[in-house]
Amino acid sequence: MITLRNALVAVAAVAMLAACGTTEAAAPEPAASAGAASATPITVTDSRGKQVTLDRPATKVVALEWGEAEMMVGLGVMPVGLADVKGYGTWVTAAKLAPSVKDVGTRQEPSVDSIAALQPDLVIMEAERDSTLVPQLEKFVPVVVTKASDASDNLGRMRADLKMIATALGKTAEADKLLADLDSTLADGKAKLADAGIAGRPFAMADGWKDGSKISIRMFGKGALVSDIATQLGLTNAWTGKVDPQWGLGSTDVEGLTPLKNPDTRFFYNASDGEDVFADGLASNAIWKKLPFVEKGQVTKLPDGIWTFGGPLSCKQYAEAIVKAYTA
Template sequence: MCLLLALLCAAGPLAAQPRVVALGWEAAEHLLKLDITPLAVADAGDYRTWVVRPTLPDEVPSAGSRTEPNLELLAHLQPELIVIPPLLEDIRDKLERIAPVVAYSSFSQNHDNYLSARDNYLALARHFGREAFAREQLQAMQARLDALHQRLLAHFHGRLPKVTVIRFSSPTAVFINGDNSMAQHAMQLLHLRPAYPLPPSPWGIVQTPVTTLGRIEGGVILHIEPFAQQDQLFGTPLWRAMPFVRDGRFGAMRSTWTYGGVFSIEYLAEAIAEALLRIEVKQR
């Protein structure tokens, strides 16, 4: 993060219509939220499938893969700047023959992933002379989060439930979003507490057997759709015996990218809130 900030702050702003390539999806998200359309994005088709928001225009081509960018295409595009994730540092010298390069910090258990993404966004904004615009975007996100928080308070009569966000990897295994995951950062900004605290990790997730979910006491469990094999689990006696299933404390979140930039917090918060608002509140 410090390297990115130093490089971007040292550079002057580019033209009003900058020619920039994003070789990581977080950089692509942040450029789009600065009203800058990248010349190309690594794995652009997969971005449109998995990340989805903010929308990447159809005309933006793929710059190769996120692990092996297309250097010939990049040279042909003649960008003014190339933004890379840390995993491409080993080819920085090749990329710098094409255009100046800046590197984004990535997910790590050694820093707060949300604050790191926020710093990355603001650093990129300063480079392009768009910091005021960027801060307006962040303020709008905070206002949206505050509004969602108020809706949740009203729905749950002032007693917000603890929440666990999961993603099934199979009928027998599940990823639990814990400390330093973007899902949990979104929860924190909605003033929601985790029902199953986990230690920090680089991506904030832990894979565990589905049976582990039975240990979670209280709160709501939300699973991120899609789960193609749900019929192999949800109809089983094991699943129906889970306390949160019996008590109606289980819900589905619409598909949302959990490894994104700073605005993935807003998209996750929206999906979490929508799912919670469908949970029936039992009268005490």
């Protein structure tokens, strides 16, 4: 099938030859073109079960989610476009973006026109986003859809998403190294916690926001990616409330934290956007102040910019922050 980009390239080539006249021999194609022409096609099967075939490893890629963008940068391929570049800069520090990365709208509603203007050879997006977006994009560019999260095995899912993206980018060796580095970090962290007598200790992880006078708390329960990281370090998730089957997340309020009675529990939270509802919004809350982990000073705010839904680099950051909190 002749794509829009191929058609544009063909028109440009004809115009160039016409401008040069017919009295001179055509210049040889650059070596890069010859190499690209001989590239082996790549086929990946994405989370939809759809086989997506590329003529060659993708180099001009638009990512519509931060976790996938982090994976790309970690693999050595900078996206040409990303949804909500500013937000990425706030919440994700494990893999910095180049100034050249263009913003293509919000993660909830990316701009098809902005994506098309970049003439990408691949778009990477998550399965949960607007399903009507995929056919719009596939009119002019291949689309690979990641699973994004799976509370039944989120670490395994993250590895699978990374390897799929790496295959599409021709960066499988780099993916193996990222995962090996993460495994080494987890093994080293687990050993440090065991040596410190921390193995098996309970933890809880949350983030939150304020809506008027109400404070909502989102708990990272069994199956959340960062919960999987902490349990790999030898810790035990103290929060056993109801969670959704995809993300492993549950909603509660400050009263919902009262079952966390074990005095050994350490409470971690994320507030990278500057709105710290735990240190500020709950500072005078009587229920909060009586929680055992608050009374014992076992509340840890994660360093800003550790993305809790990220790839191996963010997972590594999170693991290192957890170990530091227990052993520093």
